[in-house]
Amino acid sequence: MPLKVYNTATRSLDLFVPLEEGRAKVYACGPTIYDHAHIGNFRAFLFYDLVHRYLEWKGYEVRFVMNLTDVDDKTIKGAVAAGSSVGEFTRQFGDLFLADCATLGIVPVDRYPRATDYIGPMIDFIGRLIESGHAYQADDGAVYYSIASFERYGKLKGIDLDSLKVGARVSHDEYEKEDARDFALWKVASEEDEVASAAWDSPWGRGRPGWHLECSVMSVTELGDTLDMHLGGEDLVFPHHENEIAQSEAATGKPFSRNWLHVKHLQLEGRKMSKSLGNFITVRELLEEGFGPASIRHQLLGAHYRSELNFTREGLNASKSAVQRLVDFDDRVRALPTGQAATATDLQTISETALDAFAAAMDDDFNTSDALAALFMFVSRANAAFDAADVVLESDRNAVREVLGSMDRVLGLLEVARASRAVDDDLALWVDLKIQERADARARRDFAAADGIRDELSARNIVLEDGAGGTRWKVVD
């Protein structure tokens, strides 16, 4: 089945056709590492991960690059305040970011380029733009990109160039939307830049690269002139991505990205999350509040990436229950007794149908809500089939296992839930002992003692389940 994606550039659902068959080159705008990433950032990063996982799931040979912005107004400001260089200052936040990614089960990408490692290529890139008449050094010493030199400027956002003031200059990174003007490619080094070791020599004097330039150069350097997909948050459409297109296409003469996908910003407890409102929250804080990473993942995947998503504690609790249902199902499948005398089931059909529905949902512009529905429908039907049969065929059990595992390679819910529930051997031994004690108590019908033990375990997030084959236990969030 073909994958269709909503392309911001065409404003339509387009068939995903990479430049080279079977290969997918993806570039995603990563975080500016001057602070902790918050839950809103992770809606985008988790979407990147979903794209990454699904393209691989479909068999593409994926080359995925996500930058970590380490040179811009904010990192320099932070470094100066901290009395360190941008390199030192951003390293800690880069590490914290990658740690959060790992917690949430975000699969590592192929490269995490940082601007400071690409100063040489950036200088070359600017040189090419000046030679071809797309950039100029101004009286203030900075090098600017000439918007008027690129006729397609404004195409991505769909803005009317005539209505824009062209010719004025913007030297700061903190961009101004709806006010397209020539933007800086190379900035004259300020005193702060020097203090933060964020200044380099160039043919145009001491300075540093402009933010928009960084992404163009890193993507082209790492992935070639034309990308198959470029991902980012909705706020980046203009001017950041518009500028990337202008720079890259002017420099290479080739189409920059075949598809542009943008994630909508989320709401937090019904409100926009922003620093001015003081209501942004980090992954770490949520974990401290006791929410599991799989619950966070589930809630963020619960709504389609282009639609509104209101991230709430209440929703997180609902997600926790949903994830537990999956884990319970996975446990059941793993421990399921199989045999030849089994009753015939239609588990093969249930499995195939579920996987088809799942793939169809994902192919439809990554419709995760629909994909989750396919997963949970599968869980219900398989559970019912298990209940109806005394024993199932091993091949049927395996079909279910494979489909569950297959879906989770994309969704990563079980994977993350398992990782956060790992138990050490000592604990397992202790629990087994307690279960034996309880079994003895039950055998002599001393239910008060039995319930006491169950409560003791429950206090440690260990839940018991008495079944036909004895008592099983599990760790819950």
Added chain:
RNA sequence: GGCGCCGUGGCCAAGUGGUAAGGCGGAGGACUGCAAAUCCUCUAUCCCCGGUUCGAAUCCGGGCGGCGCCUCCA
């Protein structure tokens, strides 16, 4: 003020012309010593009004309501 999006059960959320997915929660039942897990049953006519159509949550018009971007942000 400009541009755009949205309004589906108690909550979250799919569904863009053919008679309402899924999750959470709730009620009842089966199972259990009691639970837990699981299963079964029940729990919405899609903000309002008008229009188009054989037929609309889905299209058009008008209201009302919420939100986003235009300012830092993914």
